[in-house]
Amino acid sequence: MSVSMDAETVLQGVRTLYHNPDAGAKEQASAWLQHFQNSVSAWEVCDQLLRSQTEVEVIYFAAQTMRTKIQYSFLELPQESYMSLRDSLLEQVIRLNTTSTPQAITQLCLGIADLALQMPQWSNAAVELIQRFGNNVDMILPLMEVLTYLAEELTNRALKLGANRRHQVTDELLQCSELVVQFLAACCQNFSSDERVLKKVFNCLNGWFSVNAMPSDTITDSKLLTVPFQTLVNVDINSNLHEAATDCICSALYACEDLQRYMTLMSSMVPAIDQLVPSYQLSVTNEDIDKSINYSRIFTEFAESLLPALVYTPGQGLGSLTILDILLECVRHCQYEVAEITFNFWYRLSETIFKTKNEPLITQFTPYFEKLIEALSVHCRMDPDHEGVLDATDEFAEFRMRVCDLIKECVYVVGSTKVLNQMNAVVSQDGSTWDTQEAGLYVMFAVAQYVNETENVTAPGIVSKILSLPETVHVQVKYTSIQLIGQLGHWLKHNVNYIDAILKYLISTLQHSQLSTVASASLQDICTACSQQMGQHFDTILQISAAVDSVNVSNETAINLLISAAVILARMPADKISEGMKQLVSLQAGPLVTILSHQPGSKESQSSDPVNWLDRLAAIFRHTVPDVGSSDTHPCKPAFEDVWPVLSSLCERYQAEVRIVEHCCRCIRFAVRCTGRYSSIMLQPIVQQILSVYPAYPHSCFLYLGSILVDEYGTEPACVPTLINMLQSMSSTAFKQLDGENGLRDHPDTVDDLFRLCTRLVQRCPIPFLSSSSFPTVIQCALAATYLEHREANASVMKFLKDMIRCSGSSENNGNLRGTQQQKQALVQSMMAQQGQVIIDRLLNAILFHIPTYLVADVTDVIYEMKIFNHQEFSSLLKTCLHNLPRQSSSGAINATDEQLTFFHDSVINAPDDRTLLYAVRDFTRLFK
Numbered sequence: 001m002s003v004s005m006d007a008e009t010v011l012q013g014v015r016t017l018y019h020n021p022d023a024g025a026k027e028q029a030s031a032w033l034q035h036f037q038n039s040v041s042a043w044e045v046c047d048q049l050l051r052s053q054t055e056v057e058v059i060y061f062a063a064q065t066m067r068t069k070i071q072y073s074f075l076e077l078p079q080e081s082y083m084s085l086r087d088s089l090l091e092q093v094i095r096l097n098t099t100s101t102p103q104a105i106t107q108l109c110l111g112i113a114d115l116a117l118q119m120p121q122w123s124n125a126a127v128e129l130i131q132r133f134g135n136n137v138d139m140i141l142p143l144m145e146v147l148t149y150l151a152e153e154l155t156n157r158a159l160k161l162g163a164n165r166r167h168q169v170t171d172e173l174l175q176c177s178e179l180v181v182q183f184l185a186a187c188c189q190n191f192s193s194d195e196r197v198l199k200k201v202f203n204c205l206n207g208w209f210s211v212n213a214m215p216s217d218t219i220t221d222s223k224l225l226t227v228p229f230q231t232l233v234n235v236d237i238n239s240n241l242h243e244a245a246t247d248c249i250c251s252a253l254y255a256c257e258d259l260q261r262y263m264t265l266m267s268s269m270v271p272a273i274d275q276l277v278p279s280y281q282l283s284v285t286n287e288d289i290d291k292s293i294n295y296s297r298i299f300t301e302f303a304e305s306l307l308p309a310l311v312y313t314p315g316q317g318l319g320s321l322t323i324l325d326i327l328l329e330c331v332r333h334c335q336y337e338v339a340e341i342t343f344n345f346w347y348r349l350s351e352t353i354f355k356t357k358n359e360p361l362i363t364q365f366t367p368y369f370e371k372l373i374e375a376l377s378v379h380c381r382m383d384p385d386h387e388g389v390l391d392a393t394d395e396f397a398e399f400r401m402r403v404c405d406l407i408k409e410c411v412y413v414v415g416s417t418k419v420l421n422q423m424n425a426v427v428s429q430d431g432s433t434w435d436t437q438e439a440g441l442y443v444m445f446a447v448a449q450y451v452n453e454t455e456n457v458t459a460p461g462i463v464s465k466i467l468s469l470p471e472t473v474h475v476q477v478k479y480t481s482i483q484l485i486g487q488l489g490h491w492l493k494h495n496v497n498y499i500d501a502i503l504k505y506l507i508s509t510l511q512h513s514q515l516s517t518v519a520s521a522s523l524q525d526i527c528t529a530c531s532q533q534m535g536q537h538f539d540t541i542l543q544i545s546a547a548v549d550s551v552n553v554s555n556e557t558a559i560n561l562l563i564s565a566a567v568i569l570a571r572m573p574a575d576k577i578s579e580g581m582k583q584l585v586s587l588q589a590g591p592l593v594t595i596l597s598h599q600p601g602s603k604e605s606q607s608s609d610p611v612n613w614l615d616r617l618a619a620i621f622r623h624t625v626p627d628v629g630s631s632d633t634h635p636c637k638p639a640f641e642d643v644w645p646v647l648s649s650l651c652e653r654y655q656a657e658v659r660i661v662e663h664c665c666r667c668i669r670f671a672v673r674c675t676g677r678y679s680s681i682m683l684q685p686i687v688q689q690i691l692s693v694y695p696a697y698p699h700s701c702f703l704y705l706g707s708i709l710v711d712e713y714g715t716e717p718a719c720v721p722t723l724i725n726m727l728q729s730m731s732s733t734a735f736k737q738l739d740g741e742n743g744l745r746d747h748p749d750t751v752d753d754l755f756r757l758c759t760r761l762v763q764r765c766p767i768p769f770l771s772s773s774s775f776p777t778v779i780q781c782a783l784a785a786t787y788l789e790h791r792e793a794n795a796s797v798m799k800f801l802k803d804m805i806r807c808s809g810s811s812e813n814n815g816n817l818r819g820t821q822q823q824k825q826a827l828v829q830s831m832m833a834q835q836g837q838v839i840i841d842r843l844l845n846a847i848l849f850h851i852p853t854y855l856v857a858d859v860t861d862v863i864y865e866m867k868i869f870n871h872q873e874f875s876s877l878l879k880t881c882l883h884n885l886p887r888q889s890s891s892g893a894i895n896a897t898d899e900q901l902t903f904f905h906d907s908v909i910n911a912p913d914d915r916t917l918l919y920a921v922r923d924f925t926r927l928f929k
Contacts, residue, residue, distance in 0.1 A: 113149030151207035448487035486522025489529025520560035634678035714764025
């Protein structure tokens with residue numbers, strides 16, 4: 001058969017990709033083939049290749065391309081070609097089924113399913129396919145694949161089927177479910193020993209359960225579910241088949257969370273699940289962890305489906321607590337991967353029980369949680385031969401953190417004192433090994449922050465044991481003990497007699513290379529919790545901070561020590577704060593001055609990194625938060641003024657290095673936050689510094705810093721002109737950056753920080769901002785950015801639009817800067833008269849066609865503010881927008897009916913609050929996605 005030139009080129013490209021040894025040629029072929037797959041001609045060429053070729057790689061490429069085109073580019077095809085495409089795909093499956101690879105057949109089956117879902121002209125596809133191929137032995141496997149994908153792909157948002165089409169297909173699946181069950185049951189009966197067939201049956205059932213297309217009575221009456229259960233009873237079966245059966249049962253159990261709808265099915269599965277317990281135990285004996293995980297998944301899903309019954313009718317009917325014992329058996333498995341499967345259930349159970357506030361119920365479940373915690377402590381034990389401290393990035397360390405999170409949830413049921421007593425008994429047991437002791441201490445660490453301040457039995461004993469640990473004890477025991485002490489800060493605040501001894505202990509461990517960071521972190525926690533009681537220790541911590549660089553410790557340790565000093569300093573008298581602040585700041589500024597003294601480009605300059613010192617300065621300003629009351633001065637202002645020349649010089653010297661500039665801006669930000677309006681004299685030099693660098697190096701951190709300046713000084717009349725001028729200068733540079741091709745998409749940080757700045761201006765000095773020459777361009781930029789998919793950038797744009805509209809309703813008047821309500825309303829009304837229709841059009845199109853679902857809430861907030869601003873005008877704007885929406889997709893599927901559009905309009909207009917509006921918008925978006 002003759003092959004067109006396009007097809008011939010594709011053929012050569014595929015051969016090059018798979019068989020040419022030249023890596024460069026392979027790369028070129030791959031790039032060309034990707035470009036080809038995006039072209040409209042790929043439809044016809046791939047159809048030709050499927051009909052004419054026998055090479056495995058070529059057939060797979062053509063099948064895969066056809067599937068991706070149907071999935072992502074279906075709108076390229078005219079409706080009149082749908083039937084011929086369907087017939088062609090079915091023809092290729094029939095022809096290639098016995099000669100090609102299963103992977104290529106899978107791609108074609110997936111393409112047929114996606115086509116059926118997007119093609120309303122092909123009604124009841126499942127029935128037609130079963131009637132056509134159900135009795136053809138050679139087509140059994142492809143048919144089951146298509147049936148599986150019909151259900152699985154129904155929830156694939158990439159297809160953009162819309163809620164109406166999904167409901168239509170779901171109804172069709174429900175109507176033919178009995179026929180599907182009969183077909184699958186016949187397959188199980190006729191091919192009972194064929195693992196391939198059984199796996200396909202289980203996968204198909206899994207898919208149909210996942211979309212609730214399998215009625216309870218239909219599946220229960222058929223006894224079809226007995227097949228996967230019988231499969232799971234046999235622990236010796238193939239692992240892949242075992243997993244497929246597990247997925248099937250778990251999907252059925254998940255559907256049964258709707259107990260009212262699936263009560264018959266759930267009742268039929270209870271005895272079958274009980275029969276799996278011996279099989280689980282056998283898998284443990286055989287050390288078959290994969291199968292143990294599968295059984296654990298089933299038991300956990302079963303328990304989660306029965307959660308309401310367990311809590312509200314414990315010990316009765318479906319509320320039998322036997323499942324908790326089964327799950328505890330899973331938690332006790334020697335491999336923590338099996339135990340971890342159950343974690344989500346324990347989270348949910350604990351939360352549900354706690355919310356009942358039912359003390360007898362809590363008492364009934366407490367023994368189960370105590371057993372859970374005991375089993376978890378065993379899993380937290382480290383290898384007895386482990387040397388050194390456990391690496392925080394280690395898989396086991398991450399598991400222990402997940403255990404810690406679970407125990408923190410369980411403590412609401414068990415109580416922190418019970419956990420402390422339980423673990424203290426383990427730690428104090430004669431002959432216990434270091435790993436057992438450390439695991440017990442780790443569980444205590446998880447609950448230490450919840451220990452009641454009046455607890456005077458167990459906690460004092462634990463602290464005394466930690467303080468008297470011998471030097472020879474394993475370093476991980478010391479590490480966990482130090483963590484535990486840090487979490488007792490709240491308790492120490494009310495038991496101050498232990499503070500001196502603990503402080504001495506922590507300081508003694510700072511020189512230990514493996515303990516310095518955790519010791520400084522715990523010291524910070526204690527200083528933060530007990531800052532009022534720690535004043536006498538400020539000088540000691542200051543001296544340690546000054547000497548920290550003479551010891552080989554991390555910068556994180558140094559920062560923790562500085563924060564410890566800062567939080568203590570903030571609670572001291574004003575004169576002491578001013579003096580101590582200068583000392584702390586000068587210790588960090590000195591090395592920065594030394595760095596600046598080196599000539600640019602010199603060897604010393606190139607090897608010096610100011611970031612560590614900048615981070616230390618930032619930590620000092622961030623955590624020194626004194627209560628200045630009604631004072632006219634701020635005790636930290638002199639320190640800020642002293643260090644400013646150094647920070648300004650660093651910005652100038654390193655203006656081209658974004659990393660250093662970002663850290664410098666961060667330091668200035670916290671200094672401004674620390675001193676607030678008391679340092680307004682610093683505004684002019686800071687703005688001058690920003691504007692001297694930003695035009696040449698538009699780092700977005702300058703925009704963020706600008707937003708902080710507005711937030712702190714924007715209500716000071718004398719500062720407003722400087723801030724408005726700053727916006728006008730910076731926005732012109734930012735707009736040039738964003739105006740380029742893909743400018744918004746390529747510079748999301750600039751979008752984020754620019755609109756953060758504009759939002760602050762709306763909040764602090766709305767009238768000067770709304771009256772500025774930059775405002776119209778800002779609005780145009782905001783409208784252009786509504787389709788941006790970047791989470792933070794889009795959120796900033798929506799926050800700006802929301803606050804801009806909302807400010808017109810604020811009647812606050814602060815020195816005439818916020819202005820009268822009438823002035824603000826007039827300015828916003830003028831903008832809305834010009835852009836209102838465009839705004840609502842852009843917002844609605846964004847949520848329907850452009851942005852992901854997780855961004856919809858922010859957009860809805862803007863819509864709600866528009867509704868409040870002018871209810872009648874908004875109603876008219878929304879009607880116009882809805883009228884222009886496409887009622888049908890290009891494939892002929894109904895997007896939204898007139899009734900649905902009217903219902904949505906009325907729901908939005910009558911929504912009493914933003915949450916109700918959000919629900920209406922989310923429901924509406926599903927019609928188009």
